[in-house]
Amino acid sequence: MKIAFYSTKPYDKIWFEPLGKEYGFDIHFIEAACNEETVYMAKGYDAICIFVNDYVNADMIDALYEMKVKAILLRSAGYNHVNVKAAEDKLAVLRVPSYSPEAVAEFAMAMLLTINRWTHKAYNRTREFNMSLNGLMGMDLFEKTAGVVGTGKIGQAMIRIFNGFGMRVLCYDPYPIEGLDAEYVSLEELLGSCEVISLHCPLTEQTKHMINAKSIASMKNGVYLINTSRGGLIDTDALVEELLQKKFGGVGLDVYEEEEGLFYEDKSGQIITDDNLARLMTFPNVLVTSHMGFFTKEAMQAIARTTLENAYAVENGLPLINQVGKEMAL
Ligand code: NAD
Secondary structure, three states, rough: EEEEEEEOOHHHHHHHHOOOOOOOOEEOOOOOOOOOOOOOOOOOEEEEEEOOOOOOOOOHHHHHHHHHOOOEEOOOOOOOOOOHHHHHHOEEEEEOOOHHHHHHHHHHHHHHHHHHHHHHHHHHHHHHHOOOOOOOOOOOOOEEEEEOOOOOOHHHHHHHHHHOOEEEEEEOOOOOOOOOOEEEEOOOHHHHHHHHHEEEOOOOOOOOOOHHEEEEEEOEEEEEEEEEHHHHEEOOHHHHHHHOOOOOOOEEEOOOOOOOOOOOOOOOOOOOOOOHHHHHHHOOEEOOOOOOOOOOOOHHHHHHHHHHHHHHHOOOOOOOOOOOOHOOOO
């Protein structure tokens, strides 16, 4: 199988190169992102392999189909960047449904600990021998209430972590499951009752901007909000406005509505034209990271293995257990 591998970073090759050889795949590593301008590069390949800030819309599906590309291999669990409905009957779309939920949940906790205890500030201060503690006071997490929105794989890992810190855990999911060490409540109750809120649901038409001016108003003053899911869950205009109003104790954003083309790239020498992002960077109690919750050795290895198992299944006509079907279209 010949695979056009878009958005390649050096760390992708560590696992994909040797594993691809084991499978006998011919993987062509392309640095460019997959979009309307670069889709033509898939000509002559059996599959394309893409990451979260690539996209494939309906026109690109048609182009790929004409090029006889058979599959879109997603190196992610989320698939909101592919028009799954348009791909039906044309190309198989396969994802990595689970690699390391703990990687993302542990990162969400790292973000919370950072913004709550100001370690990002303390690091810079002590390097300049500013040993003052002024402005660095945090709050105990022990016995506080944490809210988990979305109790899928990552949400469940998050619940375990919050419980480990001795927190009371509330959760919300339209499809509740049994046996969790957390109490299901309505979304409204969760938003209004928690000192910490962590988002772990997918981006869909229903969840887009679920965190908006109205829902933020219903939260406790001084709340900590962590988003490691998808940027579109939060209305960034409303978030910035409420940050200015000093609503939040802190905000941790591993994802951002307009991250495409920005995250994963070194833009340090360029002028940033995104005013919301530039504004977010000015708040001392906001931590923005570049969609890296997944980024552990274990997760990367698992992503490579499942992605190439998916490719193997397509090549050999095996059941496509990780196919994203049209019924899953967002
Ligand atoms: P999952 O499919 O196991 O769980 C998602 C859960 O969200 C499900 O239980 C679902 O019922 C629930 N849900 C659906 N609609 C909802 C709504 N309106 N309100 C509340 N809950 C709702 O997915 P997962 O593996 O736990 O991943 C969760 C999200 O994390 C993914 O969708 C992806 O966007 C994000 N993610 C981020 C990173 C990162 O690096 N930051 C890595 C992997 C995944």
